[in-house]
Amino acid sequence: MTLFKAIWGVLFVGAYLCFVATPWTLSVRPPLTTERHEGGIEIPSFGLGTWLSDREKVAHAVEFALNSGYNHVDAALIYRNEDETGKGIEAAKLPRDKLWVTSKLWNADHRAKEATIAVQKSIKDLGVGYLDLYLMHWPVAFIPGEGTKIDESTSIVDTWRAMENIARSGLARKIGISNFSKRDVQKIMDSCQICPYAHEFETHPYLQQQEFVDWHKEIGVKVIAYSPLANTNPTYKDKQRLDPILEDPLWIDLAGKKNATVAQAVLAWGLQRDTIVIPKSVHEEYILENIGAVDIKFTKEEMEEIAVHDKKTRMNDPGRGWGIKLFADLDDPTQLDGDEEDEL
Numbered sequence: 559m560t561l562f563k564a565i566w567g568v569l570f571v572g573a574y575l576c577f578v579a580t581p582w583t584l585s586v587r588p589p590l591t592t593e594r595h596e597g598g599i600e601i602p603s604f605g606l607g608t609w610l611s612d613r614e615k616v617a618h619a620v621e622f623a624l625n626s627g628y629n630h631v632d633a634a635l636i637y638r639n640e641d642e643t644g645k646g647i648e649a650a651k652l653p654r655d656k657l658w659v660t661s662k663l664w665n666a667d668h669r670a671k672e673a674t675i676a677v678q679k680s681i682k683d684l685g686v687g688y689l690d691l692y693l694m695h696w697p698v699a700f701i702p703g704e705g706t707k708i709d710e711s712t713s714i715v716d717t718w719r720a721m722e723n724i725a726r727s728g729l730a731r732k733i734g735i736s737n738f739s740k741r742d743v744q745k746i747m748d749s750c751q752i753c754p755y756a757h758e759f760e761t762h763p764y765l766q767q768q769e770f771v772d773w774h775k776e777i778g779v780k781v782i783a784y785s786p787l788a789n790t791n792p793t794y795k796d797k798q799r800l801d802p803i804l805e806d807p808l809w810i811d812l813a814g815k816k817n818a819t820v821a822q823a824v825l826a827w828g829l830q831r832d833t834i835v836i837p838k839s840v841h842e843e844y845i846l847e848n849i850g851a852v853d854i855k856f857t858k859e860e861m862e863e864i865a866v867h868d869k870k871t872r873m874n875d876p877g878r879g880w881g882i883k884l885f886a887d888l889d890d891p892t893q894l895d896g897d898e899e900d901e902l
């Protein structure tokens with residue numbers, strides 16, 4: 559009789575935990591695991607991108623994502639939608655210390671005075687009080703008010719000093735870099751008093767840069783993978799000759815084996831190689847679909863097969879338009895004799 563009662567007890571508690579106490583519906587996941595460390599959470603491995611998110615749609619996309627298990631938003635002043643992104647953040651009502659918000663210093667704001675004004679504007683527009691991460695968007699300074707004219711008098715090390723002061727003042731918990739060559743990362747590492755927490759750059763199955771990713775692990779800088787869906791961003795349509803990754807037979811096959819969509823499989827690969835992925839979408843179904851990537855794992859053999867299919871093709875390179883050779887020591891650097899481009 560006692561055994562009978564014990565079995566019923568276990569079944570009852572199990573059923574309660576499964577059907578009553580579980581606070582998440584099938585489409586709403588618990589926030590992704592984040593480690594605590596002194597001063598707040600570490601960067602969550604999955605975030606929502608906002609570049610080219612329509613001003614009319616981004617607030618809803620951000621609110622929906624944050625209420626569906628996302629806790630990380632990637633923003634930038636130059637995306638010209640941080641105020642709308644901030645409305646979404648506010649509507650989602652996540653406790654501030656459970657949310658990760660990144661913004662970026664634009665090229666025209668590299669001088670110390672402009673940098674302070676810029677970070678304060680991003681914080682105000684995003685309505686967050688402070689940023690979790692502030693990135694130097696590009697290793698390129700423009701003369702304020704003169705378009706894309708290069709400011710030869712402001713070096714990346716000068717700007718890093720301004721970034722360090724932003725961190726010291728508490729306006730950003732962490733500071734980092736974006737779109738740097740290896741040489742430029744090294745320059746910052748050699749001179750930093752507060753060193754970069756993360757480097758955000760383009761990497762995906764068609765531009766894997768595995769050595770560069772591994773090197774960041776060695777030097778203790780986290781990698782945030784932008785454009786993690788490779789050439790899915792429509793801005794990249796005319797920039798290269800590759801077929802869309804979402805129609806790539808290799809990825810259709812891999813996704814089929816995992817009972818996943820291609821987008822989920824591609825993002826899962828990014829997570830498995832220890833990069834932080836920040837896919838952008840303004841559609842509820844994609845936002846939910848993409849975060850499903852966290853459940854997918856590849857075998858060692860599958861990872862090796864994906865590595866063989868690296869196309870070493872960069873999608874986002876404004877260097878020609880700015881007259882600057884970017885990514886000089888990386889795969890697919892800027893070719894300075896090309897057409898003008900206007901990516902961010």
Ligand SMILES: NC(=O)c1ccc[n+]([C@@H]2O[C@H](COP(=O)([O-])OP(=O)(O)OC[C@H]3O[C@@H](n4cnc5c(N)ncnc54)[C@H](OP(=O)(O)O)[C@@H]3O)[C@@H](O)[C@H]2O)c1
Nearest residue numbers: 607608609632784785786787791821837838839840841844
């Ligand atoms: N630091 C930098 O210089 C830099 C540069 C580029 C990007 N970024 C950051 O990285 C984020 C992501 O990169 P990205 O926006 O270039 O490209 P992405 O996230 O790789 O791709 C975005 C595109 O994919 C579509 N999409 C998303 N999920 C999909 C799915 N499951 N199935 C089919 N299509 C899907 C989106 O459509 P819809 O939006 O129409 O839903 C959008 O057109 C940016 O938003 C930005 O925050 C940073």
